[in-house]
Amino acid sequence: MDLPKGLAGVVISETKISSTKDAKLTYSGYPIQELKDASFEEVVYLLWHQETPTVEQVQDLRKLLVSEMKLPDETIRLIKEVAKEPQHPMSILRTTVSLLGTTHNEDGLDQPPVILAKMLTAIAAIIRLRDNQKLMEVHEDWGVVENFMYLFTGQRPSPEYVKMFSTVMVLHADHEFNASTFTARVVASTQADYYSCLTAAVCALKGPLHGGANEQVFKMLAEIRETGIKPIDYIEKQIAAGKKIMGFGHRIYKHGDPRAKILRGIAEKMAQTTNNSVYFDLEEQIANYMFEKTKLYPNVDYYTAVIYHCLGLDSSTFTTMFAACRTTGWMAHIIEQQTDGTLIRPSSEYVGEMHHYTGPIKAQATASVTKKVVDFGATKS
Ligand SMILES: CC(C)(COP(=O)(O)OP(=O)(O)OC[C@H]1O[C@@H](n2cnc3c(N)ncnc32)[C@H](O)[C@@H]1OP(=O)(O)O)[C@@H](O)C(=O)NCCC(=O)NCCS
Known part of the structure; x- marks a missing residue:
């Protein structure tokens, strides 16, 4: 049977979030070449609502995100425990996202803006705590990108750098069914909670064929x-x-x-x-x-x-930056998949041999079968 390698070219679902059709990347129908100068907050709104926001809606979203860019003491204490050499920052992030789902999200009802804000803050905290640097505090009157840069570098960035890094964040915000987003969607399709979906996405992003x-x-x-x-x-x-x-x-x-x-x-x-x-x-x-x-x-x-x-980052932390930017897209896809309500459960083509079971394996005293049992540790007790 001729199967598409790695699901290449297989359309598994419809989406209104983004497209790479004809090798052109669009977010909800808008080409990224036109969105590269939009603010990060505008793009977050666009990907989550599939429509451009009004000035008031962007301001409200910015205010909400910035106000949530802080972590509870308990989360910081736990990050300090895991954010140590020689742990890879993406492994620390994987644990941290999972921790956020338990230490911070007490009622289990965190909403996407809160989650995005906590992700950005946690990533900055991982970068700084790993280097034994003090944590910075957000400025309520700055934008999300400026605050995020300040949180991980410890310095207020110039407007020119904020503009350039904002474009980096916008360009990474989504990319239809890439490996980590698809992973998040598979978990979301089981109706698991947001943090579980995000933890899975971080795991998929870590590999060098993707974000790594x-x-x-x-x-x-x-x-x-x-x-x-x-x-x-x-x-x-x-x-x-x-x-x-x-x-x-x-x-x-x-x-x-x-x-x-x-x-x-x-x-x-x-x-x-x-x-x-x-x-x-x-x-x-x-x-x-x-x-x-x-x-x-x-x-x-x-x-x-x-x-x-x-930007002064150690190369081991680079993929956490990708995760910070991509959280927007992950959340959009998780919501779309949960709303769709369909379980993602593909099929496979079995290519092993078929057998007839003739009784307990131990009754068949052949050397090869005995070896198999020992390999699986079944004869230990
Ligand atoms: C991204 C990537 C996984 C896409 O893979 P893909 O669509 O499955 O394509 P393939 O890996 O089958 O590549 C097709 C051919 O190009 C070659 N190729 C692809 N990327 C290559 C690379 N980065 N360096 C050298 N050769 C490469 C493959 O070896 C293969 O050659 P073959 O046909 O002789 O076997 C692949 O290009 C890659 O591994 N790149 C490096 C990792 C990377 O940068 N990942 C980030 C992606 S955004």
Whole structure:
């Protein structure tokens, strides 16, 4: 039976949240090229309501989100317990999201704005507590992006940086049925609670074939820089060893990721203003060579590696940034799936052998069967 590998091209459900049809990314019908300058709050509203907000609605959402960008003492105490080296920040986040669902969400009725606000604050807290830095407090009169940047960097960002990072957050906010969103939807389809769905989404995002790629991209750049190897030689070696180059290729975008095109400009600008052009220049050389050699284009995780580095983040925390931005989309899809009410339960094609059961396994004293039982530890007691 010819099955689509990894569900490639399989439409499993309808959605009104976003689309990548014809390799064009749209949020509720609006192209991301037009939304890149919208405020983060506007995009959150759009993805959650599938319509653009009024000025008052954006203001109300901003106020609500900012007012909720704080964590209860008990949650902070527990994050401190888990946010320690050598735990990976995404593992800490996985535990933290689960903790939020129990330590904070006492009545089990947290609503999406509260959850998004707590996610952003928890991610900033993980980044700072891991480095033994003090936690910052939100400013009620600032926007969500400015506050978030302040919470994880400890410094008030310039308006230009707020604008650039806001675009990064908007571009990452949703991406139809990517692996983590689909994971969240599967859990949501069982009518599980929001935090359970989000915890599952974080687990799926962690892997290097999905959100974890941005960390690997920076590791590659750092290795090339530290060893002094020529970028082309590095790529040649990796490909000859059968390894994938992180930050390249995409299941949907075979002729370039529209988000990467916009992110490239931001990475270049941030690299210039923070004395990090060496990394951006390396990325340019690698991208040019990858295209020449493989015809693969950079994806969303390629340029964010330089962007997050320019914001002063350690590469191990990069994927938590992706999670912060994608929480908006995850929540939109969880709500859509729960409202739909259909259980996601696909089928599989069994390709193993068929047998006839002839009695308890221990009665069949053949060597192979005995070995199987021992392997599963069934004969221990
Ligand atoms: C994203 C990704 C998983 C998409 O995978 P996909 O749609 O299943 O496509 P495949 O992995 O089957 O790739 C098709 C071909 O291109 C090659 N390829 C894809 N991405 C590659 C990469 N980053 N480096 C080198 N070769 C790559 C594959 O080896 C495969 O070659 P083959 O046909 O000779 O076997 C894949 O491109 C990848 O692993 N990229 C690196 C990880 C990454 O950056 N992830 C973030 C995605 S936003």
